[in-house]
Amino acid sequence: MFTRETLVVDGPLAFRSQRTAAARECRLGRDILTLPLLAARLAGGFITPAGTDVLYPAIQAALAAGGFHDIGRVASLPGMPRALLQSLDAAWRADIDLSSLPQEVGRFADLHLVEKRIRDHLPPSRLLHGDLRNEALARVSLANVLLGPVTLAGIVDVDPIWRPLLNAIARFTEVAWDMPGKVECGWFDGNARSRAPSSPSRLTAEVSADPKSEVVEALRWVRELLASGEVKAEQIAIAATATPDWDEHFLAYARDAALPLHFSHGVPALSTPDGQACAALADILISGLSQERVWRLFRRLPARPFVSSLPEDWFTAIPRRAGLKTLDQWRQALAAARPQRQTNDLAERILLPLLELLARGPNAGREAGSLLLSGASLAMWNEALRSTPPHAVALSLQALRVSDGREPANSVVWCPASHLAACPRPFTRLLGLTSRSWPRFENDDPLMPDHLLDRRRLHPVTTAERDRQHFEVIRAGTRDALVLSRPERSAKGSLLSPSSLWPADEILHKRDRIPRHAFSEADRLLARPRDAAQLEHVRQSQLCWRNWQWNSALTPHDGLVAPDHPAIVTALSRTQSTTSLQRLLRDPLGFVWRYALDWRSIRLEPEPLQLDPIAFGELVHELISGAISSLEPKPGFARASPEEIEAAIAAASATILNSWPLQRSVPPPVLWRHTVKEAARRTSKGLASDDPTRADTRSWSEIPFGQEQPVAAQLPWDATAKIPIAEAGLVYGGRMDRLDIRASGDGAQITDYKSSKPPPKNQRITLGQGRELQRVLYAMAVRTLLPEVRTIVARLIYLADDPAKFELRGDELDSAITEATSYLVAAVGIVRSGRIAPRWEQDVHYDDMRLALPADRESYLRRKSSEFRAANQKLGKLWNSNT
Known part of the structure; x- marks a missing residue:
């Protein structure tokens, strides 16, 4: 038999739960409505409450129209539509007629003006709360036919706007209020039915370290209940007065645990x-x-x-x-x-x-x-x-x-306390019972503060009273188990005091405790080290940790490998670059990581405000290359006037200014122009710092050698010819910053430009602890490729500040070549021996392989310093040298 009845609920959890219950009971005539929907049903037609989909556009249009006395200065701020809707909604719920407020107060006049504009902007079928209530009152005589008996289920409080409507409906049909606790209902003319006071069978209070630990303990509790086989997911609830402090943790952990957790308030978009x-x-x-x-x-x-x-x-x-x-x-x-x-x-x-x-x-x-x-x-x-x-x-x-797409009817629910108070569950856990949250402090309305409008008129019940009321309702509605939880500290580490609702007896859960039920596989392995030790990757990580922390000997986790390992032999047999040889000389283990194991650090390319030193150096080198290339062969760099050199640098700067943003990330336009200008200044000073060069000298820049493919440009040698280092069993190739050759062919000058600041002028630089190996390698290449050249000068020119020049020639250059060769032989011997160790590079500004070493790198290197020094002994003299 079809019998019409109406159940009025509050909040999305109660709304969806009661609909599911009606479907399960086959109650075809039962309507599940909220108070605004109840008014819309009585109003008839296609009338519905005005939601945010129409209110926000109407508010924005009202603000855009201007003409305000008080809020005009803030009307265009981003948060104004939200703040305005919050204030207007509070006034509408409190049944405050804005036109009755003193209009000589500019704020009240502005709010009334906005309300009128909103009402004019809304479509005819969408009504504000007050208008909707009035339309419903006009047709209240049809309540018995349209609604049947009306029951208010689990509603803790009724806003003043709807109270006259409920009393009017009570004159034409039965209206009952199943009150969940001590609720103020002196205004209600219907049948108020109080529930017998009760308390949960089990009440416990648990203290955790912080909000994240609270989430972990809550999910362990959920898993324990579900694992018992006696509790269903739809009987379990977790709540807090406000959810943001826990939302992200619940999202991450519940997904990892594959637990059916429903966010009744929705997940962050x-x-x-x-x-x-x-x-x-x-x-x-x-x-x-x-x-x-x-x-x-x-x-x-x-x-x-x-x-x-x-x-x-x-x-x-x-x-x-x-x-x-x-x-x-x-x-x-x-x-x-x-x-x-x-x-x-x-x-x-x-x-x-x-x-x-x-x-x-x-x-x-x-x-x-x-x-x-x-x-x-x-x-x-x-x-x-x-x-x-x-x-x-x-x-x-x-x-x-x-919406998270889950149904509360088959899920554990995580929600605000206000949602749970309208639909309690037998097993409940309340989080965050600190003095800050249970109860919460009350804040003024953003647009109608207490000094303009009495706070109790706008919000008849204080926030603290409402939180306490929700707590009592939830406790009375939890039949089986209620767990109260609080953190000792906030997420930022500040100490938190317990709520006034907190009981005297409490259980302290330490962060590293072993739970009776783990909420996920990772939690289980953390609680059971023996189980975790059965996993290969865990065993290897534990062995690595022990080798790093407790074993002072050189181990495979430090760099020990088999002698003549195939991967290392293959890496050494390739054509090396000057950069790879520099890494081999300064960091043998880093060479293995990069060129044998092909480890690459992730290149983060944010939007820089300035180029890093390496990129700035590349910019300067490209400017030098562009300027010299444009002057060769006519008129020739050696024969060019200062004006021609400056024009060439300007042309190269203009090209780079447009081409680099198409190839890599550069600073914003203003800073990018300044960067190129600074690079051009250093280039100009560097090129002008040369000693007078004979007019018959030919110059090249970025001149390649040892390449895999032929180069079309006119060069003084075969660009595919590779340079051997026979003693070390290596061959290499690369590009020289600059090469000058006399027309007679008997003299050559190699220049390696550095965009950084120079060392002290009284310091002699030969290999520079391996950092300045490149110019020596370039000299070896020139000797091999141009055997007719008798005189070679290898220069370092630092361009920052006043350009500084450091030269190697004659016996000094011969000694540097011999020294570099012997150290490369030693480096090859180290990596082929398999006893490879990290080195402590105190002079390095940035190590892109830093992540491969322990977090506490300094103490790790000190702990194994004797073994590492022994492994790197053949290169120790180079690394400790001042030249």
Whole structure:
């Protein structure tokens, strides 16, 4: 038999739980409604309460219209729509007629004006709370037919706006209120039914280290209940007065534990793939174009509608290190890569209109979202744009929450205490019972503070009273087990005092305790070291730790390998570069990591405010190369006037200014121009610091040797010829910064430029502890490739400050070559012997292999210093040398 009845609930948890219960009981005539939906049912037609989907656009339109007395100065701030809705909603719930407030107060006049504009902007079917209540009152005589008997289930408090409506309905049909506890109901004319007071069968209080530990203990408790086989997931709840301190931990740990945890208040939108797509779009609109942002956006976009039309080879031949921060740079990069793409200019025809749209910035947000997003991501994007101006959409996305897709009817619930008070569960755990959270402090309304409008008129119940009431309701509704939990310290480490609701007896859970039930596999292995020790990777990590911490001998985890290991022999047999030989000489273990094991540090390419020293050095070298190349062979660098040299440097600077952003990340435009200007200044001073050069001298820059492929440029030698170091069994190749050869062919000058500051002029630099090996290697290459040259000068020129020059020639150069060869022989002997050890490079500014060493690197190297010194003994003299 069909019998109409209406159940009024409060909050999303009670709403969905009661609908599931009605379905299970086959109650076809039962309507599950909230108080606003109850009013909408009585109002009839297609009338519904005005939600944020229409309120936020109406508020933004009202603010844009201007004409305010008091709030005009802050009307355009990003958080204003949210703050305004919060204040208006509080006034509407409290049944405050804004027109009745003193209109001579500018704030009240402004709020009343905004309310009128909102009402005018809303569609006819969407009504504000007060208008909806009045429409319902006009048709309240139909309550018996439309609603049947009405029951308020689990509602802790009724806002003043709905009280007249409930009393009016009680005159035409039965209205009962199943009150969950001591609730103020003197205004209620219906049947108030109080529940018999009760208390949970078990009440415990547990103390954890911090909020993260609270989450771990809560999930262990959930696992224990589910493992018993007597408790179902839908009987378990975890709650706190406010959830943000625990949300991220629950998201991560529950996913790892595969526990059915439902967030009744929704998960952060940015924790979902669709939310990440919105975040990537917001980032590129607000921060501007860059290759990294475009890649991030395309990787996160839904498959349709845009990504499916983009050719797969759109990124072919575009340097991944290129910044590409302007539309013109994208045009140039795509055009340059066109011959390498099979789809010809299709990528340009699709990408460039999109990039033009994105380059317009936040104002193109709605159009860009419609083009790139779809489904849930588009819905999130539109919702974020409703509540904030376009340039602050990132803030709105951070606050946005979405459904996690789970049903409370078959899940453990994690929710605010206000949700749980309306729908208690038999097994409950309350988190964060500190003096800060249970109860919470009360804050003033952002737009109607207490000095303008009495706080109790706007919020009849204080926040502290409401929290205490929710606590009592939850305790009374928890039949079986109630666990109270609090952290000793906050996430930032500050000490927290217990709540006034905290019982005297408590259980302290240490962070490293062994639980009776682990919540995940990782938690189980942490609690059972014997089980963890059965895993190969755990055994290896423990052995590595012992070898690093307790074994003073050289071990495989330090660098000990088999003699003449095939990987090392293969690495040594390749054609070496001057950089690899420098690493071999200064760090044999680093050479093995890089060239035998092919370990590569991740290159982070953020948007730099300045170039790092290595990149700046490359910039200076490219300027020098460009200037010298443009002057050779006519008029010739040696014959060029100072004005011609300056013009060549300026031309090279202009080329680099435009070409480098297409190849790598560079600073913002103003700083980038300053950087190139500074590099050009150092280049000019460095080239001008040369001694007078004979006019018949020919100069080359970035001159290659030992290359795999022939070079078309006119060179003084065969660029494919490799240079042997017979004693060490090595061959190498590379590029010289600069080479000057006399027309007679009997003299050559090698120059290695350094963009850094020079050492003291009274210091003699030969190999520089291996750092300055390159110029010696270049001299060896010139001797091999140009045997007719009798006089060779190898120079180091430091360009920072006043250029400083250090030369090797004659017997000093011969000695340096002999010394470098002997040390390379020693380095090869070390790596082939298999007794390879780290070295303590106190003079290095940045070690890209630092992550491969223990975190406490200094104490590790001290602990094994004697073994490491013995392994590296043959190179110790070089590393300790002052020359």
